[in-house]
Amino acid sequence: MGKDAETVSNGGDAQVSNSTQGFKLVGFSNFVRTNPKTDRFAVKRFHHVEFWCTDATNVARRFSWGLGMPIVAKSDLSTGNLSHASYLLRSGHLCFLFTAPYSPSIAAAENLTSAAIPTFNSSACRSFSAAHGLAVRSIAIEVEDAELAFSASVAHGAKPSSPPINLDDRAVIAEVQLYGDVVLRYISYKNPNPPENTSHPDSWFLPGFESMDEGSVFPVDFGIRRLDHAVGNVPELAPMIEYVKGFTGFHEFAEFTAEDVGTSESGLNSMVLASNNEMVLLPMNEPVFGTKRKSQIQTYLEHNEGAGLQHLALVSEDIFRTLREMRRRSGVGGFEFMPSPPPTYYRNLKKRVGDVLSDEQIKEAEELGILVDRDDQGTLLQIFTKPVGDRPTIFIEIIQRVGCMLKDDEGKVYQKGGCGGFGKGNFSELFKSIEEYEKTLEAKQISAEPATA
Numbered sequence: 383m384g385k386d387a388e389t390v391s392n393g394g395d396a397q398v399s400n401s402t403q404g405f406k407l408v409g410f411s412n413f414v415r416t417n418p419k420t421d422r423f424a425v426k427r428f429h430h431v432e433f434w435c436t437d438a439t440n441v442a443r444r445f446s447w448g449l450g451m452p453i454v455a456k457s458d459l460s461t462g463n464l465s466h467a468s469y470l471l472r473s474g475h476l477c478f479l480f481t482a483p484y485s486p487s488i489a490a491a492e493n494l495t496s497a498a499i500p501t502f503n504s505s506a507c508r509s510f511s512a513a514h515g516l517a518v519r520s521i522a523i524e525v526e527d528a529e530l531a532f533s534a535s536v537a538h539g540a541k542p543s544s545p546p547i548n549l550d551d552r553a554v555i556a557e558v559q560l561y562g563d564v565v566l567r568y569i570s571y572k573n574p575n576p577p578e579n580t581s582h583p584d585s586w587f588l589p590g591f592e593s594m595d596e597g598s599v600f601p602v603d604f605g606i607r608r609l610d611h612a613v614g615n616v617p618e619l620a621p622m623i624e625y626v627k628g629f630t631g632f633h634e635f636a637e638f639t640a641e642d643v644g645t646s647e648s649g650l651n652s653m654v655l656a657s658n659n660e661m662v663l664l665p666m667n668e669p670v671f672g673t674k675r676k677s678q679i680q681t682y683l684e685h686n687e688g689a690g691l692q693h694l695a696l697v698s699e700d701i702f703r704t705l706r707e708m709r710r711r712s713g714v715g716g717f718e719f720m721p722s723p724p725p726t727y728y729r730n731l732k733k734r735v736g737d738v739l740s741d742e743q744i745k746e747a748e749e750l751g752i753l754v755d756r757d758d759q760g761t762l763l764q765i766f767t768k769p770v771g772d773r774p775t776i777f778i779e780i781i782q783r784v785g786c787m788l789k790d791d792e793g794k795v796y797q798k799g800g801c802g803g804f805g806k807g808n809f810s811e812l813f814k815s816i817e818e819y820e821k822t823l824e825a826k827q828i829s830a831e832p833a834t835a
């Protein structure tokens with residue numbers, strides 16, 4: 383932990399303290415951010431996210447259309463894969479993979495598996511979809527050495543899911559259990575700098591994948607560039623943080639409790655774990671009980687049949703452009719967004735971020751329903767979609783971070799991970815602005831009432 387919990391006396395304790403064994407939330411204002419650089423293996427970045435579905439073609443195309451991410455590669459019957467259909471979407475460094483099983487009897491009859499992803503398991507995939515609906519199976523990170531990452535993780539308590547497998551002597555893949563049925567997948571390349579811009583996905587992605595047929599890739603782009611954070615919902619935060627921190631060595635990067643956000647209505651406690659370079663950010667939430675409204679985390683856990691991935695935050699290089707494009711498609715197969723805050727939110731925004739955003743940008747944020755928050759280092763623009771599938775479970779966040787530009791050892795400018803935070807301030811600002819807005823409506827109702835004698 384960043385701080386010895388026992389020495390901290392504060393008003394920010396978690397409302398429900400199942401967080402006691404060597405771990406205790408201290409609250410946002412008491413949290414001291416440090417980077418002890420304690421990773422147990424060398425971590426580079428998020429590599430891809432894999433969704434398990436019952437029909438990959440349809441889900442991949444819907445996400446491609448809604449997020450402006452071209453389908454760039456495939457591994458399916460047309461490439462000789464009898465086991466699973468997989469389609470890869472890419473925008474900048476963000477890769478989404480959609481995988482579904484083919485016929486169970488054909489898969490069972492195969493002597494030698496033709497699966498491009500050798501960790502794929504047909505019956506596990508089917509029961510996964512039955513239990514969770516459309517959901518994320520794997521968060522993949524590129525590491526320097528997947529074999530080492532796997533053995534270090536298992537030596538420090540990780541439950542193995544798949545031992546390291548050598549892929550054509552080009553890459554290694556290994557998996558350990560994360561939370562629920564989600565795995566943390568390690569990928570490393572024999573050639574440490576795969577040529578990302580070549581047209582051969584078996585060199586920059588995974589062997590067994592082929593480019594889409596010539597002319598079939600529609601050059602769509604809404605400005606989404608990479609994955610910022612991947613958030614999990616778990617029934618109890620403390621043991622899960624201990625587990626993940628234990629085998630990865632990741633450090634505590636940020637946290638907030640239900641009390642921090644100025645209202646008990648949010649119903650969650652949260653902790654963010656980060657890799658040494660703070661480019662892999664893994665927040666986790668637990669529900670808080672005893673509040674007026676049921677915790678949204680508890681709702682998720684019930685509908686998802688347990689722990690799982692709650693949301694993926696995607697970085698846009700221009701959130702206004704991304705939102706204009708996404709909103710145009712909301713009603714025709716794209717993604718819908720949560721209701722926009724009332725006008726009072728944007729009136730207060732000038733006071734909060736008037737030094738960072740121009741009046742025109744604040745106006746555009748209001749038109750598009752974008753929320754803005756800041757921390758001691760930078761500013762965060764964010765917006766959330768409604769759940770992407772049938773169940774009130776997984777959703778997507780689009781963000782843009784402003785500020786915190788640093789230079790690395792070679793003088794290359796980069797943005798510090800997590801710049802501007804994760805939107806904690808928006809909870810209280812939203813509730814405050816909704817209250818103010820409701821008061822203005824009440825005032826209107828009173829003035830509209832007929833005068834009585």
Ligand SMILES: [Fe+2]
Pocket residue numbers: 611613693695779804
């Ligand atoms: Fe987020």
